[in-house]
Amino acid sequence: MKLNRLFLALPVALTLVNCNNSKMNSGGDAELKTFKDSVSYIIGANTGAQFKQALGDNPDEFFDVDVYEQGVRKALTDSVEMPQQVMQQVMQKFQMQLREKQQKEQEAKAADNKKKEEAFLKENATKDGVQTTESGLQYKVIEEGSGDSPSETDKVEVNYEGKLLDGTVFDSSYDRGESTTFGVNQVIKGWTEGLQLMKEGAKYEFYIPSELAYGQRGSGAKIGPGEPLIFIVELIDVKGSE
Template sequence: MFSIANATSPAENKAAGEAFLAENGKKDNIVTTDSGLQYEVIEQGNGASPSATDNVTVHYKGTTIDGKVFDSSYDRGAPATFPLNRVIAGWTEGLQLMKEGAKYRFFIPAQLAYGERGAGRVIGPNSALIFDVELIKVQ
């Protein structure tokens, strides 16, 4: 298990994320794109695939690489709808690989997530992230 709980600097977060992704990318069920995004297909969909300029409705759960949940539409009890080109690059790229009804797990390197700035108190600078995403609808 890779832990960022004791990471005290952006450099440590980056090193932990890179080590996690290097190990994760060796698994048979993980696909790594040219950008470094990794994904696992949990369930295939059979509907439309979004383009970067579409709005999407999704259910999702976001965690740090050591499993701490920082956001979840499931916990809020309602899916989220947003323009796909207004989210982190890892989501914009990854969701375009999906079809409506699909469930994927994204392993997002820091540079495709919040980069050096981080986000909030839980996502530190240079943090890799994991998202379980269910694509419900493309508009």
């Protein structure tokens, strides 16, 4: 854990703690009587949160808190007994096992999302107003435009909202209160194709298969592997070639 990031977080976290006589339920009812107690508790909580994020929902598979505490005590007293070379070998093996675990979880999520995607797109294709292109992109016209249609080399100004199948909004220019401008060929394939179907002033809803979005890799924490995406897109202006 990078200490500078931890120390930046300490002032905010400490405002939540009464350092004179605090009692926090951490599973063991840790009693925080001093400022040092509070700092120690917060460092432990931050470290634990980072480990949980890295190791997933079952950190006990790789991590023993009691042995971790021994390692901390040994390091603080310069009495670590394990040779550096052995440490490196162990950590290399751990990282390999963790990558394998994460890959299996990713593949399982992708398979589950694929089933949901297929069911959704099949049903959605039968709804009034929904059209499907040769690539599999689905769209519905909310408002027709009357201006120019962009080409793949144009820049466009748009407002948009992106959602997952469960309705979770993961990105929205409307929420930010400002439109955004980018190249038509600088976005996911579903956008590149969909924008060229629109005219200035149009508002469409796109249903983008994962193959035309972020595929099996997903995107960050918000968009999982193999997830289809739903976008409402308003084409404000076609700005011409880059």
